[in-house]
Amino acid sequence: MRNKVIFVLLLCLVTLHALAQKVDVDELLKQATYQTNIKQNYPNAIVLAKRALAISPDYTDVRLLLAKLYKLTNQPERARAEYNRILEKSPTHTDALAGVKSIDNNEQEQKIANLKNRLTITYNPTFFEKDGKKAWNLISTSYAREEKFGSIIGRINYLDRAYASGYQFEVEAYPKHKKAYSYLNFAYSNAAVFQKYKASYSYIKSFPKGWEGELGIRYQYNTNSLFSYGGAVGKYFQNYWVNLKAFVTPSEGKIAQSYTLTSRYYFNTADDYVTAIIGTGVSPDDRTRNSNFSERLEANAFRLSLGYQKLIWSRNTIAILGTYNRQEYIVGKKENEYDFAVSFQHRF
Known part of the structure; x- marks a missing residue:
């Protein structure tokens, strides 16, 4: 017991x-x-x-x-x-x-990220619904270098349109600040298919909980000067990034507006994602339609883009982007435009 x-x-x-x-x-x-x-x-x-x-x-x-x-x-x-x-x-x-x-x-x-150099080539044809209208062909080649202060990019664009063709030369930079960075761009061309001068500046700042904000100005000159003023707000959550950007452009007593909503879903890395873009008006940041920005400024437009980017062979990325644009070309008359862009980037 x-x-x-x-x-x-x-x-x-x-x-x-x-x-x-x-x-x-x-x-x-x-x-x-x-x-x-x-x-x-x-x-x-x-x-x-x-x-x-x-x-x-x-x-x-x-x-x-x-x-x-x-x-x-x-x-x-x-x-x-x-x-x-x-x-x-x-x-x-x-x-x-x-x-x-x-x-x-x-x-x-x-x-x-430790690879400091990037070489990118992009081919972007634009097809038009109107019979007999020749397709546009835009080809871009760029070289980028990463430094402690940020990145700097040199780019050459070649555009072939129905009536003429020519080159545009660009310099772009992304200097870093504390919890922020800037975007600067300057472009020059003596070809009729591009704006003669183009300059851009934006200040992008990160905020807590995945938020970011942007304020910017765009300048273009061909036969007259045009200034566009813009802002954006973005948000990261889980594997998603969503950004809403707006521009207003005063011209001849009127104010043209453009709005662009961009969303991305990231997979394994920051270089692997699918994207969807919807927008109205013509944006000064739209490279495909920037060549005749002033002609489209007051015309109505609606665009939808879907794209995919993939990291391959460790140091290369390939991207495709398809765009449908419903464009007003004269008052009350609209046509469909179709873009298909493909790009390849090599890091070394």
Whole structure:
């Protein structure tokens, strides 16, 4: 009888100790999660997570949190080791598999980001519904260089239209600021198919929770000067990016307006995505129709684009974009225009 009592007491003590450990580990997980998500004190959260794992090494939620913390503190190999420990016991664990894949993708993106040079070629024909109207052919070649201050791009455009053809020369830059960057562009052409001068500036700033804003001005000159004033608001959430941009262009006592809504869904990397674009009016940022911007300025237009970009062979991207444009060419008369753009970029 005495031995049975002792055995029961020992069993109770072991059970109470295990329950106490469980309570301690849950409390440590709660504190570590608070330090991660609310306080964003990652070093303190790592200490708490390690303390919890010292008590309960097989507590998967804690190990997942520790792996996340290693990723947040730029320690990908330590994060990978934590995910692998989970996979040793549960080879099909969804979160752990996704974590390893995320690390692999980030490493690939980092390798790509370290490549400083980009060479891009784009071919963009435009077809018209009207019988006998010759297609336009736009070919662009650009070279970009990444530097600490930002990126700088040189571009040559060749456009063949029904009545003439010619070249346009562009210089573009994206200087970086604190939590922001600028966009600058200057273009020159002595060909009748392009504006003679074109200049652009935008200031783009990032805000908390994935928001971004843009303010900009565009200038074009051919036979007269045109100024366009624009703004945009964008939002990143999960794998999506959505951006709404508007421009107003005063001309001959009237104000022309254009609106463009762009959305993207990203896959494995920032270079892998599908995009959908819908817009009205003619935008000064529309390269395809910029050659006769002043002619289209006050005409009604509706456009819809669908595109896909894919990273291939580690350092190359290929992109396609199809556009339908319903364009007014004289008051009350409209025609359909169809674009198909394909581009190839090589990084080195």
